[in-house]
Amino acid sequence: MENHRIPGLIEVIKVSDPEEIRALSLDPRVDRKFLAFRPLLNGLLLRKVLKALSFGGKRFPTMRPRGDADRAHDQDALWERLNERAATVRLGEEGLDRLAEWVKGQRADRELGILVQQTVGRLFVDSYIADAESWAAAMTLDAAPRPKGILTTISWRLTRKVSRAKALLAAKVNGDLAGVHGTGVALHNIVKGFREMQTLHGNISKRLATTAEAAATHCLIAPATILRQATSAGEIAGCPFHKNAIFVLELSEAHKHADSNDLVFLEQSWSRCPAERWVPALFEGVWRRASTVSQETVD
Ligand code: HEM
Numbered sequence: 001m002e003n004h005r006i007p008g009l010i011e012v013i014k015v016s017d018p019e020e021i022r023a024l025s026l027d028p029r030v031d032r033k034f035l036a037f038r039p040l041l042n043g044l045l046l047r048k049v050l051k052a053l054s055f056g057g058k059r060f061p062t063m064r065p066r067g068d069a070d071r072a073h074d075q076d077a078l079w080e081r082l083n084e085r086a087a088t089v090r091l092g093e094e095g096l097d098r099l100a101e102w103v104k105g106q107r108a109d110r111e112l113g114i115l116v117q118q119t120v121g122r123l124f125v126d127s128y129i130a131d132a133e134s135w136a137a138a139m140t141l142d143a144a145p146r147p148k149g150i151l152t153t154i155s156w157r158l159t160r161k162v163s164r165a166k167a168l169l170a171a172k173v174n175g176d177l178a179g180v181h182g183t184g185v186a187l188h189n190i191v192k193g194f195r196e197m198q199t200l201h202g203n204i205s206k207r208l209a210t211t212a213e214a215a216a217t218h219c220l221i222a223p224a225t226i227l228r229q230a231t232s233a234g235e236i237a238g239c240p241f242h243k244n245a246i247f248v249l250e251l252s253e254a255h256k257h258a259d260s261n262d263l264v265f266l267e268q269s270w271s272r273c274p275a276e277r278w279v280p281a282l283f284e285g286v287w288r289r290a291s292t293v294s295q296e297t298v299d
Helices: 018-026 040-052 069-089 094-103 111-121 132-143 150-154 156-172 177-202 204-209 212-218 278-298
Strands: 002-006 010-015 226-230 234-236 239-241 246-249
Touching: 002 239, 010 018, 010 040, 010 239, 018 234, 018 246, 040 226, 040 246, 069 278, 094 111, 094 177, 094 278, 111 132, 111 177, 132 156, 132 177, 156 177, 177 204, 177 212, 177 278, 212 278
Parallel strands: 010 246
Antiparallel strands: 002 010, 226 246, 234 239
């Protein structure tokens, strides 16, 4: 754990150790209230991220505090709904054919983002159709909250581009902000996962030796970072911190350690991802579909 602090200017603590991330994700002194915009650079970073990950005056669920009762209720309801879908998607239903074809290299590279976005979008609206424009909106939204280039907050053109991207994505899921997060932000980790799957599937000996469950685990990609803010001063793992310090939890770095798959969806935390079972089930289903059809072709 590393505290980058210049009094009055910045206090950002980067955390990439799995045990420390687990402890912080449960620590009541560290939350997503994001109410304090000081010291100066902490404030600029938070304003940038909150502006990008809010729509219509409301924060995305991933930016809302632990104690927000509506957030917790919606998280549970989505978790239940996605788990029901996971049970069937895991089996490799016909609807996964186009993704399976992409994994087998039978579809253009550029189609992947659109295929994944449509699959996630259909969790929210049965008739969701993704296209090049909605995928471009997801790319815009993905880049918007990056901690780098804090000063881009003041670019009027970029602000308008991000607002238009969110409006487009929101309209497609009837304004459901979990849907905007899924089809605009979270899907990028699924896209990266399918790229891993294509490489694995392309190696025939590895393909034959890999079960659907193992393929799904192989394709799990954690978000690069998530944010928290200290609501009081304290110390954790020998690292003192002040009130309002920002914690950057480096999940993808931590996921390089052994036995860290729980960090991909932060499944032991109050903020666990509602898609923690559905995403691996999707990977399993597509792997099964791709492998079954490959087997038939071989026969
Ligand atoms: C590989 C894909 C995905 C990964 C790795 C992932 C990972 C995560 C992680 C680590 C969190 C916790 C964030 C935090 O603690 O601040 C989270 C939260 C969340 N995820 Fe995912 N996610 C994925 C896909 C999805 C999809 C497809 C959806 C929507 C269908 C989704 C919806 C959400 C929501 C709504 C939350 C906020 C939960 C809350 O705190 O109330 N995620 N996700």
